[in-house]
Amino acid sequence: MSTAEFDTLLVNSSDFLYPYALKLTRDHDEGKDLYQETICKALSNRDKYKAGTNIKAWLYIIMRNTFINGYRRKYKMMLHIEYGLDHVDHHPTEKDVSLFVKDIQQAIGQLPVTLRRPFMLYYEGYKYQEIVKILAEPLGTIKSKIFGARRMLRASVKRY
Numbered sequence: 001m002s003t004a005e006f007d008t009l010l011v012n013s014s015d016f017l018y019p020y021a022l023k024l025t026r027d028h029d030e031g032k033d034l035y036q037e038t039i040c041k042a043l044s045n046r047d048k049y050k051a052g053t054n055i056k057a058w059l060y061i062i063m064r065n066t067f068i069n070g071y072r073r074k075y076k077m078m079l080h081i082e083y084g085l086d087h088v089d090h091h092p093t094e095k096d097v098s099l100f101v102k103d104i105q106q107a108i109g110q111l112p113v114t115l116r117r118p119f120m121l122y123y124e125g126y127k128y129q130e131i132v133k134i135l136a137e138p139l140g141t142i143k144s145k146i147f148g149a150r151r152m153l154r155a156s157v158k159r160y
Contacts, residue, residue: 001051010042013055017063024067034070038063070125077123107156111149118142119149 001009017038021031041062042049048060108116121131131142 001049003046006049007043009055010059011037014039014059016056017059019061020060021067024063028051034063034067037066041066073125077125103157104153107153110156111152115145115149115152118145122146 018031018035021034022028025031025034038059042059045062049055061083108120111119118131118135118137121134122128125135128139129144130140135142
């Protein structure tokens with residue numbers, strides 16, 4: 001299948017994706033982002049699509065997996081950032097969490113810029129390879145800086 005044929009098939013078959021994205025995210029902006037990311041992934045993986053197969057099912061699977069991976073990433077980051085732990089020892093109250101978030105934000109603001117920038121990109125959901133391209137630094141350096149930022153945050157934030 002040629003690139004033009006795939007693009008036409010994709011455009012003609014993608015109308016159903018946005019309602020599905022809204023169902024998954026329950027938010028218009030996040031739904032638009034999920035829709036766009038799904039289309040981008042489909043375009044970048046067009047070589048994996050087999051002509052004659054159900055493109056709608058293929059797109060549904062891409063969207064579902066993208067949503068699940070994003071959800072897992074956000075949940076994992078929330079545990080690391082908000083609680084500073086790999087596990088939660090108690091269930092914090094709403095007041096505890098709001099105080100803790102302020103402490104974390106203050107601690108992040110005190111990080112050296114060289115550590116804060118890669119850490120914040122990672123926290124915002126960028127993958128290591130994307131951060132490498134943005135900051136034009138080696139992968140090992142990026143991982144080291146993110147690890148160092150986490151260590152400094154754990155040391156500087158009071159545990160509730």
